[in-house]
Amino acid sequence: xxxxxxxxxxxxxxxxxxxxxxxxxxxxxxxxxxxxxxxxxxxxxxxxxxxxxxxxxxxxxxxxxxxxxxxxxxxxxxxxxxxxxxxxxxxxxxxxxxxxxxxxxxxxxxxxxxxxxxxxxxxxxxxxxxxxxxxxxxxxxxxxxxxxxxxxxxxxxxxxxxxxxxxxxxxxxxxxxxxxxxxxxxxxxxxxxxxxxxxxxxxxxxxxxxxxxxxxxxxxxxxxxxxxxxxxxxxxxxxxxxxxxxxxxxxxxxxxxxxxxxxxxxxxxxxxxxxxxxxxxxxxxxxxxxxxxxxxxxxxxxxxxxxxxxxxxxxxxxxxxxxxxxxxxxxxxxxxxxxxxxxxxxxxxxxxxxxxxxxxxxxxxxxxxxxxxxxxxxxxxxxxxxxxxxxxxxxxxxxxxxxxxxxxxxxxxxxxxxxxxxxxxxxxxxxxxxxxxxxxxxxxxx
Numbered sequence: 200x201x202x203x204x205x206x207x208x209x210x211x212x213x214x215x216x217x218x219x220x221x222x223x224x225x226x227x228x229x230x231x232x233x234x235x236x237x238x239x240x241x242x243x244x245x246x247x248x249x250x251x252x253x254x255x256x257x258x259x260x261x262x263x264x265x266x267x268x269x270x271x272x273x274x275x276x277x278x279x280x281x282x283x284x285x286x287x288x289x290x291x292x293x294x295x296x297x298x299x300x301x302x303x304x305x306x307x308x309x310x311x312x313x314x315x316x317x318x319x320x321x322x323x324x325x326x327x328x329x330x331x332x333x334x335x336x337x338x339x340x341x342x343x344x345x346x347x348x349x350x351x352x353x354x355x356x357x358x359x360x361x362x363x364x365x366x367x368x369x370x371x372x373x374x375x376x377x378x379x380x381x382x383x384x385x386x387x388x389x390x391x392x393x394x395x396x397x398x399x400x401x402x403x404x405x406x407x408x409x410x411x412x413x414x415x416x417x418x419x420x421x422x423x424x425x426x427x428x429x430x431x432x433x434x435x436x437x438x439x440x441x442x443x444x445x446x447x448x449x450x451x452x453x454x455x456x457x458x459x460x461x462x463x464x465x466x467x468x469x470x471x472x473x474x475x476x477x478x479x480x481x482x483x484x485x486x487x488x489x490x491x492x493x494x495x496x497x498x499x500x501x502x503x504x505x506x507x508x509x510x511x512x513x514x515x516x517x518x519x520x521x522x523x524x525x526x527x528x529x530x531x532x533x534x535x536x537x538x539x540x541x542x543x544x545x546x547x548x549x550x551x552x553x554x555x556x557x558x559x560x561x562x563x564x565x566x567x568x569x570x571x572x573x574x575x576x577x578x579x580x581x582x583x584x585x586x587x588x589x590x591x592x593x594x595x596x597x598x599x600x601x602x603x604x605x606x607x608x609x610x611x612x613x614x615x616x617x618x619x620x621x622x623x624x625x626x627x628x629x630x631x632x633x634x635x636x637x638x639x640x641x642x643x644x645x
Contacts, residue, residue, distance in 0.1 A: 205402040207261045207395035207414075208246050212236050214258035219583035221250040221259065226468045227350055231596070232586035242553040245345035246396040247468045247493040248502040261395035261502060264413035266420075269304045272387030272412070274379075276372045277305040278365065281312040281440070281448035281515075282393040282498035283417050286506045287428065289517020297437035299424045305389070307376070308437045312444030314368035315339075317528060319443060319456035321361055321542045326460070326487055332356040334463070334478065334486040337453060338544065339363050342396035342493035343471055351475050352550040357489075362409065362544045364447065365390060365400060369409040370541050389413045391420055393501030394494060409545060416503040439526055442519040449515050450497035453490040462488040467495040556598065570594045578609045 217235035222228075229243035230250060237258065239250075250259040269275045277300045287296060297308045326335060338344055338359040347354050362370075369388050376386045390401055392414045401414040424431070446452030450466035463486050465474045471491045477483050494500035499511035506514070536542065556570075557563040573594040580590065585606040587593040596602035605611045 205399060206239070206241060206244050206246055207263065207398035207402075208239065208244060208248060208251060209260055209262050210237055210239055211258050211260060214256045216256050216258070218255065219586075219588075220253045220255060222583055222586070222588040224249045224253040225588065226472055227346065228588050228592050230588075231601075232583075240553075242551065243349060245342045245349060245468075245493075246394075246399045247342040247346075248395050249468060251395070251502045261398065261416065263392065263395075263398055263416040263419070263503070264389070266304060266415060268389070268413045269387060273385035274307070274376055274381050275305050275387040275389060276307045276309055276376060277301075277389055277391060278309055278311050278368050278372065278411070279391040280365075280393050280397070280417070280498060281310075281315065281445050281452075282501060282504060282511070283391050283420070284312070284445060284518055285448050285499045285511035285514045286417060286421055286504065287425070287514065289514040289521070291428065293438040293440070293518070293522065295428070295431045296424070299428065299431040300391075300420075301437075302431065303420070303423060307372070309368055309372035309375075310438070310440045310444070311364050311368045311390070312440035312447060314371065314444070315364035315447040315453070316440060316444035316456065316525065317533070317536075318361065318364050318367055318542065319453070320527070320533075322359065322488070323457055325359070325361060326457075333484055334489040335359050336478075337488070337490045339447070339453060339490070340396065340492045341400040342394070342468065343491045344548065345396070345399070346468070346471065346493075347475070348549055349551045349553055350472070351479065352552075353479055354475060355548050355550055357478070358548050360544055361542050363400065364444075365397065365411070366404065366409045366544070367541060369404065369411045371536070373410070387412045389415055391415055391417055393417050393498045393503050395502065396493060397501075403546060417501075418503045418505050421505045438522075441522045441525040443525050445515060445518050445522060448497060449499050449512050450492055451490070452497065452515075454488070457488065460488065461486050462490065464490040464492075466492045466497050466500070468493040556595075566598045569598045573597055573604065576604065576610060577607055580609075584608050 215236050217232050219232060221237055222230045222232060226247060226249060227243045227245055229240045231238050251261060284293060300308050336354060336357045336359060338361060344358060347358055373386055373388055377383060388411050390397060390411050392398055398414040401411040404411045443456045446455055451464040454462045454464045465471050496508040496512060500508040556566040574590060577590040585593050587596060593602055593607060597604060605614055
């Protein structure tokens with residue numbers, strides 16, 4: 200495992216049956232089946248969770264943290280995702296729900312939804328700048344950000360240079376806790392996450408000002424609260440978010456928080472890829488902002504969500520109506536955050552050259568030509584029987600030295616037919632040769 204890369208999505212080899220469901224759905228072709236077991240290419244994986252949804256044997260899972268980690272800190276802060284609210288009935292008091300997190304052991308709750316509201320105004324300010332690479336692509340979904348880094352490097356400049364709501368929430372929450380006299384090492388900041396991609400974002404925050412100390416899945420928190428939800432205490436100081444931030448839980452919510460404009464929202468990683476291909480071809484230059492989310496329906500469709508996403512969307516809509524009054528921070532507070540560059544993304548975007556055939560341009564061209572020649576031999580069925588998602592991906596693996604032509608069962612059959620024919624011809628020639636040699640010896644003896 201590459202020590203510089205953390206992935207939440209992992210494989211349980213004992214449960215893996217070697218089927219090809221996952222390789223067909225992986226958007227970056229990061230999975231291969233070798234020797235009857237799936238293998239995940241760490242460099243290509245974007246932690247979108249599609250393989251977790253697809254695997255019929257539950258061999259893929261998302262690694263998250265435990266509430267036990269709270270014991271390692273003097274003061275702990277919960278950062279619930281907006282999608283966390285959607286797991287409960289829409290008529291529920293958010294102060295009760297947030298109070299439930301305090302009851303679980305957190306000392307404080309800071310809403311990521313409120314950070315989203317604050318960030319929406321900053322995004323609106325940024326979009327008014329001249330000479331932007333359009334459309335600007337949202338940085339809220341880490342799986343989408345990683346997708347651009349891995350598969351669409353030409354769109355790096357289109358990514359919003361502002362931080363995600365999670366990153367902003369972590370910065371503000373940690374700073375406010377330190378203003379209470381706490382030392383940085385005494386503060387534990389934990390995100391209640393709807394998906395494995397956010398776990399990846401949390402781990403990548405290590406060592407930065409926005410450091411998040413753990414990511415706890417919504418599915419592990421939900422059962423601890425749902426049975427006593429009506430008896431939970433009201434925490435009047437917790438809830439600050441309104442419709443503007445709560446709506447980010449579902450697809451289109453971010454776009455709506457920005458107001459009117461040439462904006463678009465796309466959800467579902469395969470739909471995102473289709474849109475990004477259009478952007479690369481220059482077909483969406485009139486669109487100013489693109490809200491892109493890997494999960495169908497947005498964060499409410501994350502693999503760690505408990506509630507049916509359609510019901511969750513109804514719950515979100517109820518909450519949007521219920522919490523219609525926005526409570527933005529004071530202007531002087533905004534100015535202070537701007538001076539501290541709290542809205543700026545700390546970690547720069549990086550192009551991941553995982554799809555490059557070779558660093559040498561000429562060799563890359565030669566390898567591309569080899570791929571095309573191999574493709575002419577392959578059946579173009581994209582059956583997955585070779586353990587690769589497509590015939591082209593097999594051809595690429597062959598050129599990269601990671602596979603052989605006989606991994607394709609059709610080419611293997613042809614090869615076996617050739618070998619059997621050679622054996623058959625050889626078998627027929629041997630008796631004939633022996634007979635001819637015997638005849639020569641008989642003549643010589645006479």
